Amino acid sequence: MRRRSFLAVAGWLATAVVATLIGVAAIRWVGESIAGTPGGVLSQEEVERALASPAAPGGSAPAATGTGGPSSPVAGGSSPAGTRRAFATTGGSAVAECGPGGARLVSWTPVPGYRVSDAEPGPDDDVEVTFTGPSGGFELKVRCVGSEPVAAEDDD
Numbered sequence: 001m002r003r004r005s006f007l008a009v010a011g012w013l014a015t016a017v018v019a020t021l022i023g024v025a026a027i028r029w030v031g032e033s034i035a036g037t038p039g040g041v042l043s044q045e046e047v048e049r050a051l052a053s054p055a056a057p058g059g060s061a062p063a064a065t066g067t068g069g070p071s072s073p074v075a076g077g078s079s080p081a082g083t084r085r086a087f088a089t090t091g092g093s094a095v096a097e098c099g100p101g102g103a104r105l106v107s108w109t110p111v112p113g114y115r116v117s118d119a120e121p122g123p124d125d126d127v128e129v130t131f132t133g134p135s136g137g138f139e140l141k142v143r144c145v146g147s148e149p150v151a152a153e154d155d156d
Contacts, residue, residue: 051086051093085149091131091138092116098144103127105142114138126152 084097084106092110096103101123110116114133121127126143143152 051095087140087142087149087151089131089138089140090135091133092129092140094129094140094142096127096142096149098147098149099123103142103144103149105129108140 084095086093086095088094090111091114092108094108095106097106098104102125104123105119105121105127108116108119108129110131110133114131116129117132117137118130119128121129126141128139128141130137130139132138141152142149144150
């Protein structure tokens, strides 16, 4: 009788361990395929590198928390003609470029807790995207100065 109880407990424990390992592996596999990166988190250097690159992976800029205020550039330095530049607000970030038709929003991404309430991607003299969330609305307006996209003050 004791041997039978011991085998039942050992079998139950072995089954529980195998089921747990399969569950953990499945969660990790699904998480990586959804996020696109192991663990789904980018380091600060990876975010800066992605924002500075001409085209963000997947056609959208990674979410950035911004520095507050109406808007501020994330990628520093000057942009040669035809390059893209990333900008951020408290509510989200966007990538813009200048071309023959004027400014154009290439992509935009709200930070967690915010949503895009309005977007005018252009091309036009100025383009804008508005992020709305718990702290209110944050508008990012971009226009071209020469061939460089720059954050523009809202003149409404």
